Amino acid sequence: MHLNLALPVPDPSLSHLAETRPKYLQTWLERLPVANLHESAQALLLSLAAQNRQAIADDSRQKLLELYRITVHTLTGAVKLQISDAALPLTEKQHQLATLARELLIELANGYKIVLQASSGRLLSFRGKPDQTQTMQRILSANSRLLTLCYEGYADVPTGLWSEIHQIYRYAVHQNVQDDIITDTPPASVSQLYRLCLLIATADPYRLTLGEVSKVLDLLRLYGDIAQTQPLTTPVQTNGLFLISPDKDQPPLPLFRYTGSTDPARDYLFNTLELARRLHQLFNLLKSGKSAAQLGLPGYADEATYQGLLQRLIRNWGHEPTRHFNRRGGSDDEAELCTGIRAIHGFLLAAHPTPDNTQQGTLDPDEISISTISALGRNHRTDTIATHWIVTNDSASGLALHKRNSTSVNLKVGEVVAVRSHQLPLWNIGVVRWLRNSPADQIEFGLQMLSPNPQPVWIRNAVGRIRTNQPALLLPANPILQLPQQLLVPRGVYVPDMPLELSAATNSSILPGKVLEHTHNFDLFEFQKIS
Template sequence: MPISLKLPSLDDNPILLAETRSHKIAEFIQKLPFGDPISAAADLIDELQILNSQKIAFSNRLNALELYRPTAIQIYQDLLPHFSTAGMPLSKNEQAFADVAVQLWQEMAYGYKFSLVDLQNKILNINNSKVTAQVVQRAIHAIKEIALVYHLGYRSAPASLWSELHQLYFCAVQQSVEKLAVADALGNNNDSSVNLIYTQVLLMALADPQHLANADILKTDSYLSNICMHAELRPLGLIENPAGVFLVSLDSNKAPTPFAKNKELPDSKTDILLLTLGMARHIHQHIKMMREGILPNDGSLPVNAFESHFEDLLLRLIKNFGKSPKRLFSRTKKSDGVELGVGLQAAHQILHDGKYAANKAAVAINAGKPSRWQVLNVSAGGCSLRKFSSSQTSAFIGDVVAIKNSKTATWEIAVLRWANVNTLSQLDVGLELISPNATTAIAKHDVNTVEGEALLLPELSGLKQAASLLTARGFCKTDDILAFTTESNVNKIMVTKLVERTSRFERFEYNLVPVN
């Protein structure tokens, strides 16, 4: 399979010569305006563009890139908070930070790809295995970070990204360097390899980031860096159980796909398998330890794993990596319009025109104003929608949503499950309906004065769904006693069972407490 990497053209007569002297690069780095990450990134990008526009000796180019890389990582980490916690779609300012992050890693990737080309063109390419492994690992890492920025913005990575990723890995395999250890401060125990970093990119795509809250995308990225060694890349072979088996086509521009869903005959020359069942067992062990109140001492889980309910994320990941692919449900195309109230506060206000809103002073003027969305298609349990450009609504994965179409007078309750920003920057979302109606309430803790908006969802006997209480995440927990006020009465309840927790709300079953 021929290698064809995307690279900028070289200038035979550059006006500015690229700086490759170590002490001069150190002086440049020291003068960067780190307090302003966009300016610091722009300055570094300018320097990298000069480096990537000229013919430079291989050793000089690689040395310069290795000196710039820690600074690129530092600036990138300073850029991340400006867009990684934002709602969808990103604002112009937030998108500017994301675009600069992509451009920074794009230039780093160009540099390492140039280094690889230089290595490939060497007449005497002897004893360069470790250097080849290092260059390919660095290039794949840069592409990994570009993909992560796309995931955080709920955008699909360009097809060219997957094509180059697969080509780089194939190149390493051809030279038998994919398993060689590469020193990397970002790796587990400061070590990485082409295999590990490539596997991590594949696993992140399979984690279905379009269904994850942006905070969970970052957590998943970090977690996978610690456990990706338990997944296995291997040639085609006999498959007894398709669960946790994915096909990777190295001559394609696509992410890995479940082997069971592949309709074409695999090619042993360019297709390989990614096996994730071993990693799923490792995730299961982490879930078991957490349920026993034990935090693994290998650093694979964050120190606040219990407080942040990390188990929820692990349960989601084990479904992606350890089970057979889900069957797809048929959808019917539609072109209707619907009204949405996105978020608990908005849904609460819309359902009762703000009569019972807690902390009214903090309520935004337009928080309870419905926004208009286009219906793309519907299924038995939900629908997919597209946000009109005129709408100013911001949304998050896991938001509770009040939804009403033109044919009904009742607001239904749904959960925003996935999102995708297409190539035209249009935001598409998927909603799952969880209740045909809801009653608004103000919930108040029995032992303090803390109160907040809540929705009471009715019992659905046909679906064996008990009546439930929906509140902001972290507002209450099981065994709490709450007083809640509705339009018609005041009741006391005991929170009994967690039904669902998203990044935005928690839903509990409850029992009424007799009032003396």
């Protein structure tokens, strides 16, 4: 099999930036000011990129790359921690760091690709096979980290990345080394790394909330080997099957969604159905009261939100999604957007003031309004404003919107927003379900609609963790859709079977009922009045 990898163009003029003596490179790497991520990443990128554009013996290049690899992994891991919980848009500093981290991983993979391309052209090599196995593992390791970094930042995957991921795996299969273990770095084989890339891509990563990509990766390290590639045959069902076209620069596509022609000689399937079944068993055990420790899971698996993540992964890997309403093309209609329960609550109160707003809105003086806090001080509040977006797609159940050069918005997957437009004249409550930050100056997101005409109310849990009055949104009942009235509250207010004090036009006590959604940002539940 002939390799056709994208390699950097040689540039001898950069030789003064490349340190090709392993001893001196090691000393330089150890002295990098890692506390200053930006400076260290920039210096490392210049040096590694310069080396990749010089003529160096393959053995020497491999030794130098092994030294670079550890530092690149350390720096990109530190950058990942800084941006993994950042809302969009990223600040200028965060954007620069994310870009540097991605370029570092690209250059690290480039170095190993140069070695692999050269060795693949030799007819005989007394060390060729072991060296090639490790080199392929290193390329896919860098590419899997790059893929994860893109998904965690809701950024587009670089052009050509998927094509090369498929190509490296196919070359390893051709050499029959795809399962050979490289013991120094888990995942330890080419096939394990390839499977990891496929699984994180099929987990619908742009719909994952902040921090969930890492949780999915932790889960895949335990159960990822259950998913397997298989030949392209005529399946009796399409649930849990994804089509891989290795000649195309794209991730696996759900088989039920694919309408083009296939090539049985080259295309193959990725089967995640058994993985979905295993996760369903795990979900049932957690739901029955088993602890994360008993199941060999990280401590955060005891949180209620983890069960929600498992349910979404089970749907992605085991069921065909059902769309209840077809989407229509964008009308370029402009929509107003207000983000966060507190901001929406303040906006609605300002639009429809009532005589007792001042009294009901008296909050603890140390309370911070996350959506409206000013950089000038803890207790200085700014006026809530609505931002303007362009509608690119709409249906009865949701919208897709985009905006360029936006610095006045703070978006996360799972965030509550209020939206209105010419087609939706009343304020409607929705939840951000997916995000894309591409190109870097544009944000695009998908919104699932919950209810129109929300009402601002105050809620209090006298014995809960948060005992002061908190802003909440009352979603009216919808007889047409047979939906009862619901309450949307900040996370931390709701406690199962614990009465709450609801203040609107009058005060009343309510008892929470069925929980409809429980996230890191909010709780949505049905309720009944008890007095």
